[in-house]
Amino acid sequence: MLEIIGLSYAEQALYEALVERSPAALAELGHAASTAARLEQLGLITRLPEDPPRYVAVSPEMGLDALIRARTRELAAARHRAAQLAARFHRSVPDGDSADLVEVVIGKDAVGRWFQRLQESARRRISVFDAPPYATPMGGNAVEFELLERGVEYRALYDRRAMEVPGTLSLITRYVAAGEQARVGDVPVKLALNDLPMAIMPLRHDEHAVESALVVHDSTLLDALSALFEMYWERAVPLQVRHGRLAEATGPADAQRDLLPLLTAGLTDAAVAAHLGWSDRTVRRHVRAMMVRLDARTRFQAGYQAVVRGWLEESRPGPHGDGA
Numbered sequence: 001m002l003e004i005i006g007l008s009y010a011e012q013a014l015y016e017a018l019v020e021r022s023p024a025a026l027a028e029l030g031h032a033a034s035t036a037a038r039l040e041q042l043g044l045i046t047r048l049p050e051d052p053p054r055y056v057a058v059s060p061e062m063g064l065d066a067l068i069r070a071r072t073r074e075l076a077a078a079r080h081r082a083a084q085l086a087a088r089f090h091r092s093v094p095d096g097d098s099a100d101l102v103e104v105v106i107g108k109d110a111v112g113r114w115f116q117r118l119q120e121s122a123r124r125r126i127s128v129f130d131a132p133p134y135a136t137p138m139g140g141n142a143v144e145f146e147l148l149e150r151g152v153e154y155r156a157l158y159d160r161r162a163m164e165v166p167g168t169l170s171l172i173t174r175y176v177a178a179g180e181q182a183r184v185g186d187v188p189v190k191l192a193l194n195d196l197p198m199a200i201m202p203l204r205h206d207e208h209a210v211e212s213a214l215v216v217h218d219s220t221l222l223d224a225l226s227a228l229f230e231m232y233w234e235r236a237v238p239l240q241v242r243h244g245r246l247a248e249a250t251g252p253a254d255a256q257r258d259l260l261p262l263l264t265a266g267l268t269d270a271a272v273a274a275h276l277g278w279s280d281r282t283v284r285r286h287v288r289a290m291m292v293r294l295d296a297r298t299r300f301q302a303g304y305q306a307v308v309r310g311w312l313e314e315s316r317p318g319p320h321g322d323g324a
Helices: 009-020 033-041 060-091 095-101 108-120 142-150 160-164 168-178 220-235 252-265 269-276 280-293 299-308 311-315
Strands: 045-047 054-057 102-106 125-130 153-159 181-185 191-194 198-202 212-217
Touching: 009 033, 009 045, 009 054, 033 045, 102 108, 108 142, 108 191, 108 198, 108 212, 125 220, 142 153, 142 168, 153 160, 153 168, 153 220, 160 168, 160 181, 160 269, 168 181, 168 269, 181 220, 191 220, 198 220, 212 220, 252 269, 252 280, 252 299, 269 280, 280 299
Parallel strands: 125 153, 153 181
Antiparallel strands: 045 054, 102 212, 125 191, 191 198, 198 212
């Protein structure tokens, strides 16, 4: 098990033996002095000043964790180098090999591996169109949390229909709290892009979307997909998440700040209620009050008047949300 962080079978066996019964002499444990010397070099055991010498194991929380962190840094550096080489490779593809700029990926597992590769090869930014139908229940993207912690910027535009999927809002709250920039609006197609540059999108636009995908490398098509994302991103409304949790309005000012972005984004009463932690009746009451204040007969008119009067700009959070 510990071979992955550089320990041989003998070194792992000696370390585990000392964890069980420290201090102990090598003769008691039946291990060679060279194995102990290697573990000392790695900072996993300490030799006591006795004759014959006895050894004590360093706590796994300190010793093993240091080795794991070192190996993680090495893997991150290798991944970054691989991304640089991939960028060189795709820039050097001759015109005769232009077919390699778009790959067809078949199979759910293969699509998942390519999506993970797209994320891990990003240098500074990842942009995502997120929309149902989902082939599997909503679950956390562990890779995103890791990359956000490393400083990679995530922008996710969620389709309005996604707000109706159970678990979506609580998951978005976690992402935004970790640093994701989240907006809601119209999503024309599922899509993920990074700044390698590279993109992945479904080959089919139906419930079987996850079964096949197109992987697009640096090309004119990729430029068009990037422009498409930017156009829809500018039109979308930032989601309101504060202090790492769903917003809770406690007064008229809070109600305006929390409700307006969702109302303008076109969310249903049920989605707004789930996002804000209100009841459907409370949502309807606040919507009616907002329409009266804005002298609007329809929700569309209310959203338009809010934009004209600058209310929406005042209610928008910063680029990472107030809870980032």
